Amino acid sequence: MVYDGLLVLAIWLLTLLLMVVANGGEAVYGAPVQSLLFLELVTFFVYFWRTGGQTAGMRAWRLRLVSDIGGPISLNQAMLRLFGALAAFAALGLGYLWALFDRQGRTWPDLLSHSRIVRQAP
Secondary structure, eight states: OHHHHHHHHHHHHHHHHHHHHHTTTOOOOSHHHHHHHHHHHHHHHHHHHHTTSOOHHHHHTTEEEEETTSSOOOHHHHHHHHHHHHHHHHTTTHHHHGGGTSTTOOOHHHHHHTEEEEEOOO
């Protein structure tokens, strides 16, 4: 998550730089800016999860996202997974700690989206 978080942060910084430059050097803020940054976050994860099951961070750790039935996830599953991840994070990580209590080691995003993370062979 750290690797992907850094990539998203870099995208956001570039977006904000371009917006400030386009605004004559003045600060940009408000709901439209926040909405654009949120859209970039959603697009980043949904794109990579749907087009190969891996973000850059997942690729580095040889992890792949698959549907519970074994294939690629659908757009609906990707959106549910993202919102489940945001809820898990907003609950101070409780949604990820849930894996310690689940018999199959699933987190809230896994449960909500009917998907799972699998390790790839080296």
